[in-house]
Amino acid sequence: MDILETLKTLWNDSGFHSFLVDGGWKNLIMIAVSCVLLYLGIKKQFEPLLLVGIAFGCLLVNLSYFSPASADALYHLDLWDNFLDSEHPDYHSYGAILRNGGLLDILYIGVKAGVYPSLIFMGIGAMTDFGPLISNPKSLLLGAAAQMGVFLAFFGAVCLGFDGNAAASIGIIGGADGPTAIFLTSKLKPELLGPIAIAAYSYMALIPMIQPPIMRLLTTEKERKVKMEQSRMVSKTEKILFPIIVALFVILLLPSTAPLVGCLMLGNLWRECGVTERLSDTVQNGLMNIVTVFLGISVGATTVASRFLSLETIKIVGLGLTAFCFSTIGGLLVGKLMYKLTGGKVNPLIGSAGVSAVPMAARVAQSEGQKANPSNFLLMHAMGPNVAGVIGSAIAAGFLLAVFK
Amino acid sequence: MELENTTLDVAIIGGADEPTAIFLNEAIQETTEMTTKESENEAKDISIADAGITAVFGYSVVFFGILILMIVLYCTGAIFKAKDAKEKAAKEAENKSTKNTPAPVAEKPLAPGSAGHVKLFDVPDKEAAMIMAIVADKMQKPLNELHFISIKEVK
Structure with missing residues (x-):
């Protein structure tokens, strides 16, 4: 046995050696990025349920992704490139992925097929009380207004040279709705899934820092002090009818929203109908947790250094922030309009909650309102636009999907 | 694609579970048809005016x-x-009507002394008290531990 030769082979096969050749230093940077994300998720508790999984997926894929052809790799970028290449024999072949893929390739099928985001929406539906929205339907308008950032960022992305599919995927970050962003991007521009998902979840976690300055800038002290009247009580029958009505109207209007809106409303119907408590409980807890595990790690897997470290990612991060800011502005402006039209009965701060990010955005509106007037309780009023934002972003995603698919 | 499906079919049949093999075979064929029919998902270039x-x-x-x-x-x-x-x-109207009608007169207790109330049918109070006393005596139990439901004269 030639010990020297064996040592040399071991060194050449090791991951440490791969950092020194063929742009392996990029993987080293991504490992550092994943550690930062892990720090933000664990220490700063930025959306930890997803960010920790994404960060660890990022770590795993950049540790193992030394050669695209390596059979031991957890994630094979080349397989997914073939999957999307219409001239390749493996075009749209999940069989090829199952045959040749690693663990993360197989888990990623759930993202690519749009299964995980839809199941997450089912869980969100089962956890959401639409009562505040049903009692005050005009708050739906705030949810629509807060989609302004989606379309402005889309326009901005086209101006920066992105194609239509990429621009639509970037724009949806402004919807502040992680599952919707993942769903749309996986359909339109899967290559950008990593940066878009990370940008979406990071900004959602940063809402308490991003929104308050904009809220204070666009509203006066007098407006922020407005105390809103108690909403009416919503009957059980109304709560049962709501998911059926929304599913009917929204899916008929935009059939491409069916997976997201359908699952959201089915989850909510299970919650409200009162005869499927077991299912509602499973969807809210067990299923949601399982899907979150798969979603986080497989989205993290798309952050392969060779794709992630590019000028595009920087542009996406910048456009994502712009989208978030303009979505907040859109909601606030319509909130101010409602304030004027109702003679000061609506506190415009609740408009900022129109960006989905349930319930973080509503909490921010509550805390800003209470800073202006300690006896102000805006939380339930802000929950209306907040859940309306979920519906609004699903409609926006459905529109973009219908146009660019 | 065809080759891949055939391989999968053979593998499934090898599992000796015929219904599963048929089901999966059909599912695979359907998926293949769907994917081949699926429109090309190629990125669309878009002008700034169109984007606006x-x-x-x-x-x-x-x-x-x-x-x-x-x-x-x-x-x-x-x-x-x-x-x-x-x-x-409707509730308010009901409340109002109940306010206008006189309160129902409380029923006179029918057989004081026994546990609970006893309904008397064509039996005077005096005779009922006697009957209850006799029953208590025969049963060797105090009267207040007995519950008479009703006393009826059999004609």
Whole structure:
């Protein structure tokens, strides 16, 4: 046995050696990025349920992704490139992925097929009380207004040279709705899934820092002090009818929203109908947790250094922030309009909650309102636009999907 | 694609579970047809002017969809509000009518002394008291531990 030769082979096969050749230093940077994300998720508790999984997926894929052809790799970028290449024999072949893929390739099928985001929406539906929205339907308008950032960022992305599919995927970050962003991007521009998902979840976690300055800038002290009247009580029958009505109207209007809106409303119907408590409980807890595990790690897997470290990612991060800011502005402006039209009965701060990010955005509106007037309780009023934002972003995603698919 | 499916079919049949093999075979064929029919998902280049129009149109579609939903919710809300108001009015009317009618006179206890009430049918109080006393004596139990439901004269 030639010990020297064996040592040399071991060194050449090791991951440490791969950092020194063929742009392996990029993987080293991504490992550092994943550690930062892990720090933000664990220490700063930025959306930890997803960010920790994404960060660890990022770590795993950049540790193992030394050669695209390596059979031991957890994630094979080349397989997914073939999957999307219409001239390749493996075009749209999940069989090829199952045959040749690693663990993360197989888990990623759930993202690519749009299964995980839809199941997450089912869980969100089962956890959401639409009562505040049903009692005050005009708050739906705030949810629509807060989609302004989606379309402005889309326009901005086209101006920066992105194609239509990429621009639509970037724009949806402004919807502040992680599952919707993942769903749309996986359909339109899967290559950008990593940066878009990370940008979406990071900004959602940063809402308490991003929104308050904009809220204070666009509203006066007098407006922020407005105390809103108690909403009416919503009957059980109304709560049962709501998911059926929304599913009917929204899916008929935009059939491409069916997976997201359908699952959201089915989850909510299970919650409200009162005869499927077991299912509602499973969807809210067990299923949601399982899907979150798969979603986080497989989205993290798309952050392969060779794709992630590019000028595009920087542009996406910048456009994502712009989208978030303009979505907040859109909601606030319509909130101010409602304030004027109702003679000061609506506190415009609740408009900022129109960006989905349930319930973080509503909490921010509550805390800003209470800073202006300690006896102000805006939380339930802000929950209306907040859940309306979920519906609004699903409609926006459905529109973009219908146009660019 | 065909080759891949055939390989999978053979592998499944090897598992000696015929219904599963048939089911999976059909599913695979369907998937193959779907994927081959699926439109090319290639990125669409778009001009800045088109992007502007798409953005404005998209934002309008979101508002339109939400507006329809809002109108439907207002309509259902109005129906339920009307229903609630009706029920409330009916309840108030019922309360008012109960206020106007005199309070029902409390029933006279029929057989004091025994546990609970006893209903008497064509039996005077005196005779009922005697019967109860005799029964208690025969049973060797105090009267207040016995519960007489009714005493009826058999004619």
